[in-house]
Amino acid sequence: MWMLEIPPFTLFFIGGLIAALTRGKIRGAIMVAIPVISAMHLWTVPEGIHLQIAFLDYELVPYRADKLSLMFGYVFHIAAFISIIYSLHVKDTVQQVAAMLYAGSALGAVFAGDLLTLFVFWELLAFTSVFLIWARRTSRAYHAGMRYLIIQVLSGVILLVGALFYAADTGSLAFGYIGLDSIAGWLILIAFGIKCAFPFAHNWLTDAYPEATPTGTVLLSAFTTKVAVYALARAYPGTELLVYIGAAMTCFPIFFAVIENDLRRVLAYSLINQVGFMVVGIGIGTALAINGAIAHAFNDVIFKGLLFMSMGAVLHMTGRINGSDLGGLYKTMPKTTILCIVGAASISAFPLFSGFVSKSMVMSAALENGYDWIWLMLLFASAGVFHHAGIKIPYFAFFAHDSGLRASDPPRNMLFAMFIAASLCIAIGIYPAALYSLLPYDTGYNPYDATHVLAQTQLLLFSALAFVWLNIRGMYPPELRSTNLDVDWIYRRAIPNVLARVFAAIWKADGALRNAVLGKWSQCQRFIASKHKGLGGLLSGSYPAGNMVLWVGVLLASYLFIGFVNKLMA
């Protein structure tokens, strides 16, 4: 179709340029066509290094394809295609252009074969995606976008420093296995960790995603964290630390998700939870675990996109997204309800849905490698994710008490995009072999044996039973209008408050010091002035100029008079 050396992101960047210059139906057609053409091309791309540039003393590899990067390349094309269809009704140049550039940056990062190229796209991901948040055009969105941008750029800067250390250590910038043996390794891990929403660095995600536009969040959920997962899978497979970090990521967000009111923020927390499963898989590092992590990333892009799309549809049609305002929407949005339930079943890993065929790989790998406690945590997280993403989202949006809202199903393009995603979820769930054939390793794994299916069904049905029981007992926490404190409290409240206090104290001390010095100074002046008062009266008295002229005249006159008298005497 075109030359092999042209990396996939170029077409998206050109598409962004065209989207900026065109309007209406033409723009829509071009935007839909680009991921399709690009995907068709990518399908034919063989593994290997397709582009190499010498830069100073280093080899840069902007385009390297192997099983790992191709896998992410495919799913990013699917995600771009679905979210572009989903946002076809939007008439906002900023968003359309940002969408194309953002998808392109993600592809660029995934096919980057060296750390410098990775850094460039790492930062581009931040700069292009922030416009999807700002496009909401509210003050909250503006501030959330700012915080998002600062944190993302910080991650990029740490990556750059790490890359420089790495180049100094090894003399090469190649992006392969890095490991934690050097400072460079740790710095790069921190950079990846920030973008991957590691605990305590996760808050940019739950802060920014719910503030983006309904269509923007769908794109956001697909790319940034998955690029980070890809980077971890390439640079840190088998790093044991990641197992514990990932397990923490699966567990802590579900507590916040249960009490969160904003349903898109609930999904943002569950996104961290899902990424946790992938991080655990990468940390275990066996062929099965890595396969599981990557397959789960692939599925997560689709089912999390589907869930964000269904909540975006609710927000688009009703203007509300808080659980406390919604309910009873199944009556007039039946199609959205069904599609949302498909997404919910997929994320909860119900048998025959996509989550099941990938999540069970990570869980099996945890058991096989003797991570008993981690396995228990993952099991708890599976039950928990069903509890909040599987039940809470559909229940509070579409069922629960009737809110009186009577919104109709969303525009056809939105429904169609959700339909594609839902079909993929079910197709992968029913026929996982297609997905498995794309994975880097051949493990001959079969998720559908009686043990797995029964165990998972039991786990899910009884967490549902717990939900029913708690609801009947009235113990289920009601949806309340509220803000729940999270780590962002530290930089949004605690640090500004402490700084305000510190600076208030500094200004106060500074003011007191100045006053004291100035007081002393004027005291000195007064003292000197008073000491020389007598003399000063004589010396510094001021007289009109006329006086002086008069006295000069008097002097001259007396001089003349004395001279005249002298002459007479002589």
Add this chain to the structure above:
Amino acid sequence: MDINKSNNEKSDEKDDKQYFFDNPKNTKWVMNIFYACCVLVVVLDFVINRHVYHSWENLPAFYPIYGFVGCVVLVVIASWMRTFLMRSEDYYDKSDDKGCDHPDDDHDQEHLEKNNDENTHKGASNQTENKKIGDHNVDA
């Protein structure tokens, strides 16, 4: 899934129409199917010969109990977390406007309490609402 299909058919009609879950009988019916499924999977636990990786899996009904207890613990802890994590909805917005003067903290607190009152009031009504629904409107 069949429940939703029947929703789909019904919702094409006018709004004053009774919807699927408006009828307590339907809800009861759905819930009974759900309970039957729960019983069924536990019975299957003893029928199907399973290969286990971990000794805990040999405990009778390990997964059902773990799922149920896990979720109850999750909800109880999460509700308890509300006692110290919950703030008014515009908690951060206010701080954006006026910088961070501390005299405002008092005002904040005051506002928060007011808001909390409202919340608990609303919460209480929500809670009863939930309770009511809980009896007949859970479709999971």
